[in-house]
Amino acid sequence: MAKPISLEKILFSQGFGTRRFCSDLVYADLVKVNGVLAEDPEERIPTEGLMLNVEGKDWEFHEKAYIAFNKPPNYERSHKTTHHPSVYSLLPKPFVGRGLQCVGRLDFDITGLILISDDGQFIHKMTTPKKNIGKVYEITTPEPITQKQIDRLLNGVVLDDDPKPCFATACKQLGENTLAMIIVEDRYHQVKRMMAAVGNHVAKLHRTEIGQYLMPEDLDEGEWRWLYPEDLQKLSKSVDAPSA
Ligand code: URA
Secondary structure (H helix, E strand, O other): OOOOEEHHHHHHHHOOOOHHHHHHHHHOOOEEEOOEEOOOOOOEEOOOOOEEEEOOEEEEOOOOOEEEEEEOOOOEOOOOOOOOOEHHHHOOHHHHHOOOEEOOOOOOOOEEEEEEEOOHHHHHHHHOHHHOOOEEEEEEOOOOOOHHHHHHHHHOEEEOOEEEEEOOOEEEEEEOOEEEEEEOOOOOOHHHHHHHHOOOOOOEEEEEEEOOEEOOOOOOOOOEEEOOHHHHHHHOOOOOOOOO
């Protein structure tokens, strides 16, 4: 069992602000611990199953944050964006406070499943090709997709900045202009460049699955949820074929 920690440190760890600010939240009667109004920021509290309420909002304690988010189009993944609002503008403020990062590359126009975390090891594991964790993309193209294009994606295409070819590990044609494709690498604009290399283009790009974790059907665009150990297990399993 984890050692009890002072309430002020717990609030700080969750991203509610500086230690001083977190103390002040308690003194201002704005923090409840498991439903009971807290009085002392120095009080040591067990963190297992801990439910906080801060400024009227419930907050589940998580030592490390693992989040699934259904990304809408026209949001950038960085904290300091250039042309579009940041995905963090759609997420609770403490996520920014505790330094969460999006896992892997994401173009502003891509939609669908993205992971967000503050666990560096997890972020590395999800993005390194060595772990063979597939990401399933649903691609919509302006031109019909041909079998020849699919074969080329599966056999590997060379992109302009790297002589090492990149492969689709599986493809499933969903319609004349739609394809589900799995890739394990995370190169810059990879799907868009692979489609261009075989003579087609990406009109829409949507991520539906990472490892064996599928975007939850009830997670609407712009919504997020915590991931639990059983979800993390599914995320780290390789996927042979798109479920779509
Ligand atoms: N491939 C792309 O082209 N863009 C992304 O955002 C992700 C994969």
